[in-house]
Amino acid sequence: xxxxxxxxxxxxxxxxxxxxxxxxxxxxxxxxxxxxxxxxxxxxxxxxxxxxxxxxxxxxxxxxxxxxxxxxxxxxxxxxxxxxxxxxxxxxxxxxxxxxxxxxxxxxxxxx
Amino acid sequence: xxxxxxxxxxxxxxxxxxxxxxxxxxxxxxxxxxxxxxxxxxxxxxxxxxxxxxxxxxxxxxxxxxxxxxxxxxxxxxxxxxxxxxxxxxxxxxxxxxxxxxxxxxxxxxxxxxxx
Numbered sequence: 001x002x003x004x005x006x007x008x009x010x011x012x013x014x015x016x017x018x019x020x021x022x023x024x025x026x027x028x029x030x031x032x033x034x035x036x037x038x039x040x041x042x043x044x045x046x047x048x049x050x051x052x053x054x055x056x057x058x059x060x061x062x063x064x065x066x067x068x069x070x071x072x073x074x075x076x077x078x079x080x081x082x083x084x085x086x087x088x089x090x091x092x093x094x095x096x097x098x099x100x101x102x103x104x105x106x107x108x109x110x111x112x
Numbered sequence: 113x114x115x116x117x118x119x120x121x122x123x124x125x126x127x128x129x130x131x132x133x134x135x136x137x138x139x140x141x142x143x144x145x146x147x148x149x150x151x152x153x154x155x156x157x158x159x160x161x162x163x164x165x166x167x168x169x170x171x172x173x174x175x176x177x178x179x180x181x182x183x184x185x186x187x188x189x190x191x192x193x194x195x196x197x198x199x200x201x202x203x204x205x206x207x208x209x210x211x212x213x214x215x216x217x218x219x220x221x222x223x224x225x226x227x228x
Contacts, residue, residue: 034217043205043219044156089155093217100146100207100217105155 002027004092006103013080014111021106023090024072030092030101033073035064038087038105047088048075080110115139118206118220125196125227133191133223135206141186142208147179150203150222162189196227 003026013019023033031052036044050057050064050073057064061080066073077084090103117136125131135145143164148156160181161169168181178200180192189208193200205222 041203041222041224043221045219046216049216091217100158102156102158105153107153 002030002092002094002099002101004090004101004103006090006106008106009104010107010109012109012111015080015082017080019075019077019080019084019108019110021075021088021090021108022072023074023092023103024070025092025101026071027092027094028068028071030094032093033064033066034091034093035062035075036089036091038089040087044089077108080108082110082112084108085110116206116208116218116220118223120223121221122224123226125225127197127227128195130192130194131196131225133193133204133206133225135189135191135208135220137187137208137218140208142189143186145183145189145206145208146217147181147189147191148205148207150205152203156205159191164189193225196225198227201225201227 004023006023011019034049035047037047038044048059048062048064050066055066061078063076088106092101115138117138119134123131145162147159149159150156158171159174162181162183164183164186170176183189203222203224206220207217
């Protein structure tokens with residue numbers, strides 16, 4: 001089955017700096033890669049996603065890159081703000097949207 | 113707004129009792145819903161895939177007799193934790209794909225279960 005590794009597990013950055021979170025996956029059949037932000041005790045919220053036919057996608061301060069050959073994808077947050085502090089999960093989806101595998105999560109702390 | 117509604121948001125029960133958690137898709141039909149369990153500071157662990165009109169598919173290590181899943185309609189899936197024990201205390205979240213195959217995966221708000 002699919003295996004998704006996520007690094008780092010914790011990340012502290014100064015406000016205004018950039019943050020990068022990386023995920024690798026094992027199943028070459030995975031074709032959809034969403035990123036979720038989860039605040040304590042709340043549901044995960046989709047912040048950006050990318051499909052296997054695209055190499056990069058950007059939405060304001062958030063961007064995601066995908067390297068299919070190397071089987072890794074990354075989340076980039078620029079100009080970080082304190083409200084960006086949360087746990088971020090990557091996921092890999094395959095099997096016609098039937099199988100969702102989440103990464104282990106990254107706790108991001110933005111220091112004012 | 114929320115497209116997947118999950119109830120209750122929190123529940124406290126005594127050891128040995130059963131608890132039912134509901135997950136509803138609000139404006140779309142979900143033939144498949146997913147149930148996750150999340151321990152503090154950990155990722156979402158897929159427990160089972162709920163299929164409308166058929167038996168759920170459980171992940172390895174998840175007891176199907178302990179965690180009963182019923183997907184009786186296209187908009188409702190339920191998870192019943194039977195004979196709950198303190199170690200079942202956790203955050204349970206359901207999710208479902210939206211209307212079309214390319215739509216995002218929507219999550220319920222989650223249910224915080226505490227077994228005393």
